Amino acid sequence: MVVEQRSLRYTIFLAILLLFSSSLSPSAQYVIYNSTAYLPASWTHLDYDSMMTPILRRDNDGPSYVCGFYCNSGGSDGGCLFGVLISQGWLGTGAHLQSSKLVWSANRNNLVQGNATLQLKEDGDLVLANIDGTLIWSSNTRGKSVSGLNLTEMGNLVLFGPNNESIWQSFDHPTDSLLLGQKLATGQKLTASVSESNWSEGRLSLAVGSDGLSAYIESDPPQRYYASSINSYPYYEFRNGSFNDFKIPPASVAQFMKFGPDGHLKVYQWAEVGEFVEVIDLLNLYVGNCGYPMVCGKYGVCSKGQCGCIETTNGQESYFSQIMFRQPDLGCSLITPISCDHSQDHTLLELNNAAYFASDSGSDTIRTVMEDCKSKCLSSCSCKAAVFYHDRNLWDTGDCRVINEVFSIINDENYIGDNTTLLVKVQNANKSRRKTIILASTSGAFFGVVCLIGSCLVFLRRIFKEADEIEGDFLNQVPGIPIRYSYENLQAMTEDFKKRLGEGGFGSVYEGALYNGTKIAVKCLDGFAQLKDSFLAEVQIIGSIHHVNLVKLTGFCFENSHRLLVYEHMANGSLxxxxxxxxxxxxxxxxxxxxxxxxxxxxxxxxxxxxxxxxxxxxxxxxxxxxxxxxxxxxxxxxxxxxxxxxxxxxxxxxxxxxxxxxxxxxxxxxxxxxxxxxxxxxxxxxxxxxxxxxxxxxxxxxxxxxxxxxxxxxxxxxxxxxxxxxxxxxxxxxxxxxxxxxxxxxxxxxxxxxxxxxxxxxxxxxxxxxxxxxxxxxxxxxxxxxxxxxxxxxxxxxxxxxxxxxxxxxxx
Known part of the structure; x- marks a missing residue:
């Protein structure tokens, strides 16, 4: 009887303890996550208010890792990915998860929404699917002898077989980061994100090739801003204290390497303040502050870390203007776009006090004389600039490199040498007019009347053009007016109006992106070319209207016959x-x-x-x-x-x-x-x-x-x-x-x-x-x-x- 009473009391005690533990808030309960999962398994991202929904976790006294659904600002915005994060120590508290850093992701170019699922299928494939069942990413291991998924002590996500052999691992598919013990092998590369808030792949890459490690920006051809010159290795391994020839301060805490959106290769480690801090910038010693492709944007000039535009002297007309005066690092644009239909008006600006970041020799470099280098660029419409490296003994002879896309230009005493000339192509807007006037003045009396009428038309056109420019300049000075873009800028931002989002009664809408990665929607207005006053008035009025339930007008183009409006991008389209x-x-x-x-x-x-x-x-x-x-x-x-x-x-x-x-x-x-x-x-x-x-x-x-x-x-x-x-x-x-x-x-x-x-x-x-x-x-x-x-x-x-x-x-x- 006594034994039965004790048993009853013990049962009641356990029930009360269980009831008490279930009444605790979610933050007070500790959920145990395994570091291994066996097939079949499935996970769904249901926590809309959290930045992280863990799936597997590896807790250590030193570096700790977690993999799961990760969202930039919570899952409700529909922008989440499946990835691996690094932190320091035990991950039992939310604070550590908040300070964790993303080091690998599966679907950076195709984010998922809430209720997305990750499945480890019976056939051995690891599959990420959106809420509607759309396939987002796969490990492509279908039909292989996969037994389970493991998050190792090094942060490597591994699909393993019956004998614990690796069948697929995240270390073989790096994104923009490396962990201690991870190798970057020949044929592999790190690709920077577009920006800190836009995880999609950008244009900057760090790769291991036959000639070693190199960093470059994607163009045609790619333009390299760093190339290892000491040794060539089949792979580069991130170790505690080194990255092959690079020396890194050793650490006993969590550490990772990241190739950032700005093109810098930095090492971060856990600090006592409870977050990751930068400990070294590996490329900066060789590249310098001004040696990165987009440090000052396209056509931007970097001088001692400050950005500006190419300036002309001796009364020459100005060819460049800043895209945004408040953000000079966004670069500059040509005032008169380069037109292949008027190649006779192309000219080259000789910049003797400037250099270009992509200064390495390659297959696109030829041995020639200065004049032939100029002719080669002028004869090719795709050429936007040329770099001529003078021979020290024969000044007019040297190496000529043609450039099809101009990024940041260097103007710094640490880079400028007396053996480099940068030739930048521009469009001479006035040259054709001068030729027309000269030709008209030499015509016979028979064409006198025609020339007179033609001259009047040209004169009137010039007056109207100048009036438009004056009115446009006035708009630039009105407080709160949207940003004014050139037509060339919007062509570049939309990739020549490549992706059409829709078409309405006023014109077509195209998707674009600012140079910082922010998406925009550009509406090309039809039939508005003659509506100057009403267009400018509405831009001024509507641009000043701001309401959370009205699509925001952020910019416009008022150039010749072009009338375009730039709106904020709406991710889910029309109702x-x-x-x-x-x-x-x-x-x-x-x-x-x-x-x-x-x-x-x-x-x-x-x-x-x-x-x-x-x-x-x-x-x-x-x-x-x-x-x-x-x-x-x-x-x-x-x-x-x-x-x-x-x-x-x-x-x-x-x-x-x-x-x-x-x-x-x-x-x-x-x-x-x-x-x-x-x-x-x-x-x-x-x-x-x-x-x-x-x-x-x-x-x-x-x-x-x-x-x-x-x-x-x-x-x-x-x-x-x-x-x-x-x-x-x-x-x-x-x-x-x-x-x-x-x-x-x-x-x-x-x-x-x-x-x-x-x-x-x-x-x-x-x-x-x-x-x-x-x-x-x-x-x-x-x-x-x-x-x-x-x-x-x-x-x-x-x-x-x-x-x-x-x-x-x-x-x-």
Missing amino acids: DRWIFGEMRSYSLPWRTRRKIISDIAKGLAYLHEDCSQRIIHFDIKPQNILLDENFNAKVADFGLSKLIDKDQSRVVTRMRGTPGYLAPEWLSSTVTEKVDVYSFGIVMLEILCGRKNFDSSKIEEDRHLLSIFKRKAEEERLEDMVDRKSGDMLIHVGEAVEMMRIAAWCLQGNFNNRPSMSLVVKALEGLVVVAETNLDYDFTNSSTVRTEAAGDQGQVVVYVGSPILPSTLSGPR
């Missing part, structure tokens, strides 16, 4: 892709749809009521609603809308917009901002129902969304319209129906009975309740609006008066 486009299979959850609707409403409310000038969009549709990486919605193309003053209640203009989203009052050509409210109501229905407002694939009675809306409202079965593709939507049918009633309010036939967008925002936030029995679902019928004072809940109740009349809804117009 139509997600509700009835190619991403339809990935059904948006209820909370995301509700937030998108609210975001659109807030953006429109700001345009209608909070700007210095009221802005009516006129073309609200899913294609003009863009989504960022967090599915925040932003209204686009408002900068090309009709601007009206605050004191104007209505404006008469030509019919514009998209069929299916046009309000009935367009037929009378008298419109107000309520046309946007009507279009917003259509978009709301499309989001809630997951279909287009007009679908020709449906039977006749179901083709028009508004027809279905009217019919289901009369049958009191609006819940039938809710998008059923997502189980999440079924849980929130009641809320979706309430939002449909707000949409019906926005769609009232009489624009006076529609709410303002600020009132719509309040309705969506629950501060205004729409009385459902008084809505008119005949959206071309006249009605009245009255409101009552706030009730007990602090809400305003709005009654839309007019009985439901049986009439046919208008379809797409």
